[in-house]
Amino acid sequence: MQHLYFSARRLLVLAWFGLAGGAAQAQNAVESFESGTKADYQSGAVTLSTGSWTFEDALIGTSSEDHKSGAQAARLQNRGKLTMDFYLSAGASTVTVQHAAYGQDASSGFELYYQSQACNCNTWIKAGGTVISSSATPAQASFAVNVPGPVRFELRKVSGSAYRLNLDEFTVAPYNAAPVLPVAGDDDHLTMGNPSGAVADVSQPTNYLMQKLQFALSYHRDKGTPNWVSWYLAPKWLGSTRRQDDFRADPALPAGWYQVSTTSYSGSGFDRGHNCPSADRTSSVADNSATFLMTNMIPQSPSNNQQTWAALENYSRTLVDAGNELYVIMGQYGVGGEGVIRSTGQPDRPVSATTIDNGRVTVPARVWKVIVVLPTGTGDVSRVNAGTRIIAIDTPNQNGMTTNWGQYRTSVDAIEAATGLDLLSALPVSVQQLVESKVDNGPTQ
Structure with missing residues (x-):
């Protein structure tokens, strides 16, 4: 729909x-x-x-x-x-x-x-x-x-x-006000749709919409992670700003909600895995800093984050350098993943967990991403057609991952079936039917 x-x-x-x-x-x-x-x-x-x-x-x-x-x-x-x-x-x-x-x-x-x-x-x-x-x-x-x-x-x-x-x-x-779903235009983080119909309504704590200048997300209060994060990537977002590394709780969460902090991940064996990458927001200090809010993080296997995901993120930016603009949606589903605890002078110790931070943050079993690739232009929704390159991957949140992200390619339909989301929902239904069943076979580097 x-x-x-x-x-x-x-x-x-x-x-x-x-x-x-x-x-x-x-x-x-x-x-x-x-x-x-x-x-x-x-x-x-x-x-x-x-x-x-x-x-x-x-x-x-x-x-x-x-x-x-x-x-x-x-x-x-x-x-x-x-x-x-x-x-x-x-x-x-x-x-x-x-x-x-x-x-x-x-x-x-x-x-x-x-x-x-x-x-x-x-x-x-x-x-x-x-x-x-x-x-x-x-x-x-x-x-x-x-x-x-x-x-x-x-x-x-x-x-x-x-x-x-x-x-x-x-x-x-006002009292009993019906929440209004935002509608996005070109170059907006929600141009391709709001996958879960999230709204900025505190009565919806498991699907709470947060719209920042740098990205948009649906937050799950009870899991302490985003359901999905969506962002637009074009040359205007890329510059020379250094990585800020200022991981911190998100003060924009509603009052009284648990604030996941940088220490929530300490000693867990899992990376503070970015959804919207730091390197996708290098045009200013404020933009880069926003990616270190904990509402943009999930507990991610170090090898998944540092190998598979890093390689895909780097490849995505080469597509922008080649004259494209991207609409990206990342999310996760399932419960239970693998991490590695590293100590100086000690061998790596693999761990498995369903939650961290005393049960306040859920560790996902799978991590996925969908990337819509368009030549730079206008009228972006109307330009998506059967020939548009759409990259969809679904990876296990486990140890032993490599930079070969291409082996995890799947269809948008498959991710929707696994998550219950309606991805690319701003596209006409006829176009969704054309593009969401395909599996990308393009270059990976």
């Missing part, structure tokens, strides 16, 4: 719009902090696009050190607070907020609180856990609220008093 996806535009006002049949649905309330002015940290009210907010130990930042989506963002210091002076009549299901450390400041934490008008009181209730903002690269935090009826919110800086914090793109989805 063909799916359509789009990139949602930022909404700067709270509004209602009519739907067919006379029904009405509330839009998201989005505060981008673009319309207000406040140059000092003194307590005071600020008129913004959504209404009046009280800023305490906070201002509207406009400098190059304020990490923001547009021209402005809120900046908090000490135990700063941002408080809505009004209620959102449509209630709230999910709240997201973009956050980053100001300038080169160290980490600080913030929390979200809400107050229901129905309580007729001054009680604030905490939503989710404390979010630690430790990077100058903006990340998104999500909170499940699910409050019917009028509600207002307060953002509180709760730690890192000596450091400043940027908050931006405060977004409230």
